[in-house]
Amino acid sequence: MNIVVCVKYVPDATADRQFESDNTVDRVGVDGLLSELDEYAVEQALQIKEKAGDDAGETVVTALCVGPEKAVDAVRKALQMGADKGVHVTDEAIAGSDYIATSLVLAKAIEKLGAETAVDLVVCGMASTDASGSVVPAMLAERLGLPQVTLASVVETQGDQVRIKRDGDTATEVIGGTMPLVLSVTDQSGEARYPSFKGIMAAKKKPLDVWSLSDLGVDADQVGLSVAWSEVEDTTARPPRTAGEIVKDEDGSGAKALTEFLASKKFI
Amino acid sequence: MSEVLVLIDHAEGAVKKPTYELLTIAKRLGEPSAVFIGPADQAAAATDKVKKYGAEKVYVVDDAEIKGYLVAPKAEVLQQLAEKASPAAILIPSSGEGKEIAARLAIKLESGLITDAVDVQEGPVTTQSVFAGNFTVQAKVTKGTPIITVKPNAATPEESEGAAAVEEFSPTISDAAKTAQIVASQPRQATGRPELTEAAIVVSGGRGTGGNFEPIEGLADALGAAVGASRAAVDSGWMPHSFQVGQTGKTVSPQLYVANGISGAIQHRAGMQTSKTIVAVNKDDEAPIFELVDFGVVGDLHTVLPAATEQIKERKG
Ligand SMILES: Cc1cc2nc3c(=O)[nH]c(=O)nc-3n(C[C@H](O)[C@H](O)[C@H](O)COP(=O)(O)OP(=O)(O)OC[C@H]3O[C@@H](n4cnc5c(N)ncnc54)[C@H](O)[C@@H]3O)c2cc1C
Numbered sequence: 043m044n045i046v047v048c049v050k051y052v053p054d055a056t057a058d059r060q061f062e063s064d065n066t067v068d069r070v071g072v073d074g075l076l077s078e079l080d081e082y083a084v085e086q087a088l089q090i091k092e093k094a095g096d097d098a099g100e101t102v103v104t105a106l107c108v109g110p111e112k113a114v115d116a117v118r119k120a121l122q123m124g125a126d127k128g129v130h131v132t133d134e135a136i137a138g139s140d141y142i143a144t145s146l147v148l149a150k151a152i153e154k155l156g157a158e159t160a161v162d163l164v165v166c167g168m169a170s171t172d173a174s175g176s177v178v179p180a181m182l183a184e185r186l187g188l189p190q191v192t193l194a195s196v197v198e199t200q201g202d203q204v205r206i207k208r209d210g211d212t213a214t215e216v217i218g219g220t221m222p223l224v225l226s227v228t229d230q231s232g233e234a235r236y237p238s239f240k241g242i243m244a245a246k247k248k249p250l251d252v253w254s255l256s257d258l259g260v261d262a263d264q265v266g267l268s269v270a271w272s273e274v275e276d277t278t279a280r281p282p283r284t285a286g287e288i289v290k291d292e293d294g295s296g297a298k299a300l301t302e303f304l305a306s307k308k309f310i
Numbered sequence: 311m312s313e314v315l316v317l318i319d320h321a322e323g324a325v326k327k328p329t330y331e332l333l334t335i336a337k338r339l340g341e342p343s344a345v346f347i348g349p350a351d352q353a354a355a356a357t358d359k360v361k362k363y364g365a366e367k368v369y370v371v372d373d374a375e376i377k378g379y380l381v382a383p384k385a386e387v388l389q390q391l392a393e394k395a396s397p398a399a400i401l402i403p404s405s406g407e408g409k410e411i412a413a414r415l416a417i418k419l420e421s422g423l424i425t426d427a428v429d430v431q432e433g434p435v436t437t438q439s440v441f442a443g444n445f446t447v448q449a450k451v452t453k454g455t456p457i458i459t460v461k462p463n464a465a466t467p468e469e470s471e472g473a474a475a476v477e478e479f480s481p482t483i484s485d486a487a488k489t490a491q492i493v494a495s496q497p498r499q500a501t502g503r504p505e506l507t508e509a510a511i512v513v514s515g516g517r518g519t520g521g522n523f524e525p526i527e528g529l530a531d532a533l534g535a536a537v538g539a540s541r542a543a544v545d546s547g548w549m550p551h552s553f554q555v556g557q558t559g560k561t562v563s564p565q566l567y568v569a570n571g572i573s574g575a576i577q578h579r580a581g582m583q584t585s586k587t588i589v590a591v592n593k594d595d596e597a598p599i600f601e602l603v604d605f606g607v608v609g610d611l612h613t614v615l616p617a618a619t620e621q622i623k624e625r626k627g
């Protein structure tokens with residue numbers, strides 16, 4: 043089986059995330075890491091590989107990332123977790139790309155990865171932790187002409203059949219599809235493994251290709267900020283909340299104060 | 311004036327409140343045309359509802375042929391409607407499904423996409439809340455037909471009678487769109503409480519409940535509120551995932567949010583930081599949640615909440 047797992051490099055959510063003067067996300071000045079939600083995608087890809095064992099023939103998990111130079115860290119982390127090889131697509135022209143352009147580059151890279159042995163499974167996280175659009179997996183399915191079996195909280199595979207549980211807003215659904223397909227998984231799909239010491243050492247020897255746009259046959263003028271199909275006009279930091287009143291509960295005083303506060307704000 | 315397509319959000323024909331919000335927004339941008347995709351025999355009831363919120367036209371698409379499949383056919387329906395109507399914009403509810411429909415539609419129509427708008431004004435210019443609610447962003451689509459997914463509570467629904475002229479529409483659905491099959495579907499059980507994303511008041515519990523949500527539910531019922539939970543509470547199996555507030559759960563922006571036994575991690579804040587009034591009960595006076603609150607009680611939720619609930623009930627009489 044040929045499995046590609048899409049991993050994004052994102053600014054650390056617990057750091058002070060900022061915008062650049064051109065209103066793009068600052069991806070260089072803030073520490074970044076493999077998006078935590080994509081760790082779940084790596085985990086599921088590895089579990090599918092482990093389960094396939096030998097009967098599915100040679101299974102290769104490739105971690106694919108589109109992002110700036112530092113983004114290679116996300117690929118490395120996936121390799122440490124157990125992915126077999128990595129591909130990092132990086133090109134100055136990509137900076138500031140929107141979902142549309144990002145999904146184009148990812149789709150081209152997936153096509154290239156499937157040039158010899160067709161890709162059976164594209165695994166994504168449920169959302170990136172910075173943009174959190176939850177749209178790239180559906181865009182990939184659209185671009186690649188593949189079924190989408192997305193937002194899985196439980197994943198089951200049997201041969202080329204995939205079944206997932208999807209917790210929708212109005213119903214919990216079981217969705218089924220036949221590979222090749224695009225799968226995305228939520229943070230309910232199962233704890234992601236930590237890289238072991240052995241995994242960290244092994245990762246150093248794993249193949250990691252760096253591709254530019256020309257390797258993918260994508261023109262520089264198809265991507266980047268200047269051709270984005272949407273434009274951020276302004277960004278404003280949220281004004282800090284004014285410090286509230288905090289009381290200590292002593293012998294029931296807390297409940298009384300709470301009730302009075304709620305009443306004063308007309309919630310009762 | 312150009313049409314603005316609004317995808318109706320409904321469960322078994324019962325139109326959901328966010329649809330009225332989208333119609334209200336659509337009026338700012340052009341003439342609202344509601345799109346009903348569902349069983350044909352439920353269309354009349356839905357039409358009556360959207361008529362009250364200004365729908366001039368209602369496209370009725372019988373879903374008998376497509377309802378067993380995930381999102382892709384709906385994207386084809388909207389694509390074909392857009393090609394027919396040349397709308398000024400397409401508004402879609404910002405649910406998991408809605409965002410995926412919008413994503414596929416954007417590629418099909420070669421049009422820009424903006425997700426999770428919390429406001430949309432003439433232009434259309436959208437407002438989004440990003441980085442866990444720490445920034446607001448104004449954006450615009452610059453290519454094709456603006457496709458915008460809109461979060462619940464982005465507008466106050468305004469009643470205004472529309473013509474609601476019904477137009478049956480039969481799309482052509484490709485075989486490629488019928489590949490991800492809905493094998494089984496279990497409707498969510500009604501809790502009898504308000505919908506989490508729509509509620510004016512949300513009372514949430516976290517790890518600090520120790521798994522006992524009675525004090526949370528008691529207070530919620532006294533206030534007529536929805537119940538929410540942190541991921542820690544969900545991961546512990548105390549509450550279903552549909553109750554989770556935060557980055558990977560629901561985003562709520564109620565008039566009042568009461569966080570109990572919740573520390574206030576960035577991922578939790580991401581789902582509640584834009585609430586108008588925030589109250590917390592936590593026994594640790596250094597819990598980060600207190601940085602956000604308008605009012606906080608340092609104390610044990612197991613004693614503070616039941617006592618407050620009693621007093622609230624007394625006041626309400
Ligand atoms: C990618 C990612 C996505 C995430 N998404 C979400 C999300 O969507 N939603 C979310 O909530 N979290 C999310 N998290 C998890 C988040 O980081 C926190 O771990 C989680 O919010 C903690 O939940 P908590 O506050 O209930 O638990 P804790 O952090 O353990 O806090 C419990 C609090 O309860 C207080 N307490 C204990 N006993 C009592 C008592 N008797 N009375 C009063 N107070 C008491 C304690 O003082 C403490 O402050 C995500 C994390 C990651 C990495």
Ligand SMILES: Nc1ncnc2c1ncn2[C@@H]1O[C@H](COP(=O)(O)O)[C@@H](O)[C@H]1O
Pocket residue numbers: 048049050051077079080083106107108109141144148165166167168169170171173174175176177178179
């Ligand atoms: N630049 C990227 N490189 C690799 N994968 C990505 C990239 N952007 C998005 N993805 C994948 O698409 C998923 C959803 O991203 P998003 O639509 O941005 O929320 C992520 O969880 C990743 O699996």
